[in-house]
Amino acid sequence: MSLAQVVDGLLPAPVPVRFVAEDGTPVDPPPAYPAPPDGHLLEGYRRMVVGRRFDRQATALTKQGRLAVYPSSRGQDACQVAGVLALREDDWLFPTYRDCVALVARGLDPVEVLTLLRGDWHCGYDPVATRVAPQCTPLATQTIHAVGMAEALRRKGEDAVVMAFIGDGGTSEGDFHEALNYAAVLRSPVVFFVQNNKYAISVPLARQSAAPALAYKGVGYGVRSEQVDGNDLVAVLSVLTAAVRHAREGGGPFLVEAHTYRMDPHTNADDAARYRDSEEVERWEAADPIARLETYLRGRGLLDADGVAAAHRAAEELAAGLRDRMNADPRTDPLELFDHVFAEPTPQLREQRALLASELNAAEG
Template identity: 80%
Template sequence: MSTRTSHPAVDGLLPSAVPVRFVAEDGTAAEPPPGYPAPEGERLVEAYRRMVLGRRFDRQATALTKQGRLAVYPSSRGQEACQIAGVLALRPDDWLFPTYRDTVALVARGVDPAEALTLLQGGWHCGYDPAAVRVAPQCTPLATQTVHAVGMADALRRKGEDAAVMAFVGDGGTSEGDFHEALNYAAVLRAPVVFFVQNNKYAISVPLAKQTAAPALAYKGIGYGIRSEQVDGNDLVAVLSVLTTAMEHARSGEGPFLVEAHTYRMDAHTNADDASRYRESAEVEQWESADPVARLETYLRDRGLLGTEDVTAAQKAAEEFAARVREAMNADPEADPFELFEHVFAEPTGQLREQRAQLESELTAPED
């Protein structure tokens, strides 16, 4: 009868027994976790500003759906620590592969907000130039972007570029086959990619317990030989520290890294969803007490890094930003119907040419 023993190689892959945390839910400092350096104060203040702006942008985008300016909007309210820390952990030459819920991250990355909202307005599938901002198109199908992210990471490695890739994915996406194929592909190739799982507890209406029996989603990386970690996703200090470490791990040639952030989606799945049908209001109220923006603000105030004037300035900047977004989105788009046939194939097929000619004939036909 053999006795199961710990293996050094496996120990190096295991996530912490409890999520990494620097800041408690009330904003007070927690016991610093071993192995993860605290981010610099200036970096945290910048993160706070971006979180305030991101939340205001998110509220504005939600309002635009009620005004008919957007067809749909998947809010990320409550997940700002993940959205902003994910972007701040990137260098300019790194790539981001986002999901449909990561518009706040796109804006933080520098994507024009009107261009970022084009997809949700019902226009182009991608309203910005991915190569210019190093942000892949927002992905609506679950987890398909993770395989693409690994391909990009392997390409960067082969070209000798000192860059890495971060792929955002939700908890529901980890139940998809593409996610597991991406992990295996990345591990075998030792691709410089970080898989960042934002576990907001629900895949639309399906709670995490009905998706997996794993003790945490972070453990899903171990079977593929990927170093993994879990972090308090509403603690920006912790998320930024862990993701920075993960990206450095990937860039240094150590292979992929999987990070699970425990967070919560405060609003419904989209404006078309009624979250009250599958979760209790008491649960939402409990997570309100762990609000990532308020938590970081308290933490920074206690350390003398943030004052009332700073908070007021951040809020004013966010309001001004929201006004610019409203102005941009209130302009009626100039639609060119012939764009339907562009970028479908490198060379238009005979059928596409026939359809284009038919549309042109209809549009130029004299009225009766």
């Protein structure tokens, strides 16, 4: 095989892969990617509706003082859900701090998902039981961890795949490039899923990268890459399913860039009006991924008013349960500070724990 053929096999499509136009009408399907089964699309719609309601409820809880901070993913719903649907239960997910909806879509307890953002624990769920790594706040550090996990799984003889979520800002970090290089050399079964929402907090993409698309960054490392319309769940699910299959079957790592948009501010502490105008936000809101998929499914006769109502009922049930449980003050134990620091506590940790326990007992007395 010539060098040109090798490079050709790594390059993403010149324009993002798309199955559904912004108005919900189908477009000519890309020949390289089959359409997902209808049942997966209906399940994707339900999880998107539930995830959006969770996101809105979490934002409200922040305003009520029940969460310290919340980074909304409204607008990135198709990416959040498709990333989960493309994985098996025994596959691993390495999320960022913005991927709470993906964790809920994965089936994790919503209260446990929000534990980090409430400030109770660094991670509220069991990573081993759920096969979901702790949400990562430092940019791109989880990509190296994901490659390490992929290698560990392969050495154990498992055919599981690891998917690492990352934002466009994270692709400017050295860890991201080291992870791509490491994964490519080892041909690790890992998928790097970049949700390009156009801003790294307030820094627009044009000031982060001069590449024609972030997906092209894989070529220099020998990683097969693709770019996809991140607001088209049909397309994102199709491309990610192919990427996961490629990694599972020994093809090595795969980089997918999804072009999407963060409709809300970076977090509740951010004033997005300082770096983007309302007209830009309105244009993206008109291309809402949930409305887009709903129109598409209705047009194909796969979804009706009853199906829409059922999805929204499930969403409201989740929101009501989340409100009730989050309004109860959590039970906290300061001595938990010393749990899980090391498998076997050091003498210094034991001494510090005893000192704190003594101070707490004195305060209570």
